[in-house]
Amino acid sequence: xxxxxxxxxxxxxxxxxxxxxxxxxxxxxxxxxxxxxxxxxxxxxxxxxxxxxxxxxxxxxxxxxxxxxxxxxxxxxxxxxxxxxxxxxxxxxxxxxxxxxxxxxxx
Numbered sequence: 001x002x003x004x005x006x007x008x009x010x011x012x013x014x015x016x017x018x019x020x021x022x023x024x025x026x027x028x029x030x031x032x033x034x035x036x037x038x039x040x041x042x043x044x045x046x047x048x049x050x051x052x053x054x055x056x057x058x059x060x061x062x063x064x065x066x067x068x069x070x071x072x073x074x075x076x077x078x079x080x081x082x083x084x085x086x087x088x089x090x091x092x093x094x095x096x097x098x099x100x101x102x103x104x105x106x107x
Contacts, residue, residue: 006069007024007030009024018036040060040064043057
């Protein structure tokens with residue numbers, strides 16, 4: 001059985017994270033999730049207006065990402081699947097929160 005894993009593709013806005021993440025996932029046969037798709041509507045409205053998100057704004061988004069890692073990784077038979085997630089590099093301070101959920105902190 002192949003080892004389970006998650007891959008976070010990080011970079012600044014417009015650096016090609018989604019493109020790279022989707023290509024990697026496709027080549028590896030993994031599922032791809034673009035982290036920006038999991039922002040709550042309030043965050044999307046702020047970003048559309050060019051208003052930077054603060055740490056408080058990111059909490060529900062990080063909870064959504066945490067849920068992806070938990071739900072998508074644990075299947076009914078207990079096996080894990082691979083997935084790739086892209087997110088912006090400025091959220092690096094939060095990445096340990098997301099990765100902690102997978103026991104992958106520090107990778």
